[in-house]
Amino acid sequence: MEAKHSNKIFLSLIFASLVMVVGLFFYNALHDPANEPVIPNIDVPAVKAKIKDAGLVPVEAKYYKELK
Amino acid sequence: MAKPKIIQCLLCPKECKLYDGQRGDCRVRIHLDGKLQTLVYGRPCAVHIDPVEKKPVYHLLPGSQAFSIATAGCNLHCKFCQNWEISQKNPEETVNYFMPPKDVVNNALTSGSKSIAYTYSDPNIYYEYVLDTAKLAKKAGLKNIVISAGYINPEPLKELSEFLDVYKVDLKAFNNKFYQEICSATLQPVLETLKNLKKLEVWTEIVNLIIPTLNDDFTEIRKMCKWIKSELGNDVPIHFLQFYPQYKLNNLPPTPLETLTGARKIAIEEGLNYVYLGNIPQGEGNNTYCPNCKNLLIERIGYFVKEMRINNGLCNFCKFKIAGIWG
Numbered sequence: 001m002e003a004k005h006s007n008k009i010f011l012s013l014i015f016a017s018l019v020m021v022v023g024l025f026f027y028n029a030l031h032d033p034a035n036e037p038v039i040p041n042i043d044v045p046a047v048k049a050k051i052k053d054a055g056l057v058p059v060e061a062k063y064y065k066e067l068k
Numbered sequence: 069m070a071k072p073k074i075i076q077c078l079l080c081p082k083e084c085k086l087y088d089g090q091r092g093d094c095r096v097r098i099h100l101d102g103k104l105q106t107l108v109y110g111r112p113c114a115v116h117i118d119p120v121e122k123k124p125v126y127h128l129l130p131g132s133q134a135f136s137i138a139t140a141g142c143n144l145h146c147k148f149c150q151n152w153e154i155s156q157k158n159p160e161e162t163v164n165y166f167m168p169p170k171d172v173v174n175n176a177l178t179s180g181s182k183s184i185a186y187t188y189s190d191p192n193i194y195y196e197y198v199l200d201t202a203k204l205a206k207k208a209g210l211k212n213i214v215i216s217a218g219y220i221n222p223e224p225l226k227e228l229s230e231f232l233d234v235y236k237v238d239l240k241a242f243n244n245k246f247y248q249e250i251c252s253a254t255l256q257p258v259l260e261t262l263k264n265l266k267k268l269e270v271w272t273e274i275v276n277l278i279i280p281t282l283n284d285d286f287t288e289i290r291k292m293c294k295w296i297k298s299e300l301g302n303d304v305p306i307h308f309l310q311f312y313p314q315y316k317l318n319n320l321p322p323t324p325l326e327t328l329t330g331a332r333k334i335a336i337e338e339g340l341n342y343v344y345l346g347n348i349p350q351g352e353g354n355n356t357y358c359p360n361c362k363n364l365l366i367e368r369i370g371y372f373v374k375e376m377r378i379n380n381g382l383c384n385f386c387k388f389k390i391a392g393i394w395g
Binding site for chain 1: 073088102104105106109166221
């Protein structure tokens with residue numbers, strides 16, 4: 001009975017490992033990091049300070065939209 | 069964590085997607101506080117008075133002066149740019165004047181200029197400044213000239229066109245690979261701009277800088293001339309310009325005169341009426357000839373007009389209507 005139980009656990013582990021390996025294989029094959037949006041690490045207050053120091057005054061532009 | 073806001077600029081075909089604090093490929097349009105903002109409104113870094121022939125624009129008030137302005141930045145990155153010291157810089161890196169639209173118009177009038185030319189870098193990227201200045205200039209009786217690569221989306225072009233008299237397009241090559249590798253852009257949107265300008269009835273002149281080994285193939289030049297004739301008509305002037313080594317293309321020689329005269333011959337063979345050579349001080353390629361009687365109508369030496377034989381837009385000899393804006 002105990003041997004049967006440990007067999008079940010062993011098979012489950014093998015099955016889980018297989019799922020992980022296959023999953024990783026497909027993830028790597030289909031996922032291109034170059035297509036992932038990279039959120040740039042921008043220090044916005046520093047950008048604003050630099051613009052102000054240069055004597056530039058931002059004015060709202062035309063022709064843009066917010067992406068949802 | 070809240071998803072950061074992304075703004076998409078819709079001014080030019082690049083349609084940059086920007087996070088807060090990030091600026092577009094043009095260097096002057098930036099996402100700040102949830103809005104797209106321009107950094108160069110009323111802040112030109114170049115202000116000059118030029119002969120209109122220097123643009124080159126040959127069919128608008130010959131011999132007149134154009135009050136010319138530019139800001140930093142550009143949406144293209146041409147390896148042969150002659151104004152790269154401003155076009156490939158952020159506005160924080162250039163010395164800028166404070167000149168709001170009404171001051172541009174007043175200065176143009178005071179200087180005796182007949183037109184305002186938005187030039188040197190690419191006016192598409194300082195669009196709002198051009199638009200507001202052009203509105204005031206039109207009211208004041210000045211002509212508006214845009215000197216551009218034509219890399220702009222149709223909707224903003226349409227809005228601006230109401231106030232424009234001339235749009236000079238740099239057609240860099242008739243070859244998408246050239247646009248991608250040398251200019252960081254693509255050909256098709258430029259062709260769309262040219263077709264839209266025709267629909268919008270804005271006087272258009274085309275410039276094609278011929279660079280040895282890169283866009284000097286005569287088959288390609290013939291293809292371009294055929295396209296111009298079939299899509300835009302044979303009255304659109306084309307200026308073939310001589311290349312001089314500069315910026316990132318210092319390794320190439322100046323365009324040989326034979327290449328330029330060869331290109332001119334092809335354009336004339338294909339039926340284009342007004343074919344010019346630029347950056348060449350004197351010669352047939354500088355002059356305007358009547359397409360009907362072939363007489364010399366405008367004789368130019370460099371940027372200066374020596375003789376003008378057009379009256380009320382008509383050839384002095386045969387009264388043929390010469391396309392352009394003459395008064």
